[in-house]
Amino acid sequence: MARSSGNKISKSTRKKTQFTQKICRFCADKVTRIIFYDIKSLKPLISERGKIVSSRISGNCAMHQRRLTTAIKRARNIALLPFAEAS
């Protein structure tokens, strides 16, 4: 909301804040279903400690982030991914 209303204010009154719009990587590939045993696609969305990377950082859309979390949790359950990794 704030972002869209910000664009309507004339450019001269507002300082331009530069931010690049992150695109959801799953939307870009038109993936509807995230498969929990496809670790190659899950690995980049996990931190070094094994935490799930937030959508704020990764730029994923809400729908895919929801599906991603269930996929990662399933992968953890069956020991394809670690719950926590030593730093």
Place this chain on the structure above:
Amino acid sequence: MKSYQSVLILKADLDDAQVDQVIEKITEFLSKNNGSLLKVDKWGKKRLGYRIKKSRFGYYLNIYHTCESLKVSALEADYKLYDLILKFLVIKLSAKELEQEMKSDEIDNGVEEAKEKKPVTKSESDNGVEEVKEKN
């Protein structure tokens, strides 16, 4: 009849014969309960994300099957009792998901550990079987 996917982690040091035994046991259970086996993927030996029952490696089996929805808990209890299975995961699949799974080929994810398997010469295979039994 609903379709399910169950992923099993077996002990890492099993022969092919023992793996087939596990699959046979599951088919037996399913046929008793009006279910059927659709597809079996052997992912092979892999390094586990964390230790399960003190083992660092496991043999992965991916099975697609149908089962009566009331008998799934019984199936899970069966998995628990079978001592060759370290851990398991049973997931319900919708019709669409099942179609995709049956179409898709195996996804190769980090099967580098499988290369570590010790080469067993055929002449010593009889001895090899005995050794495995002792370990169990």
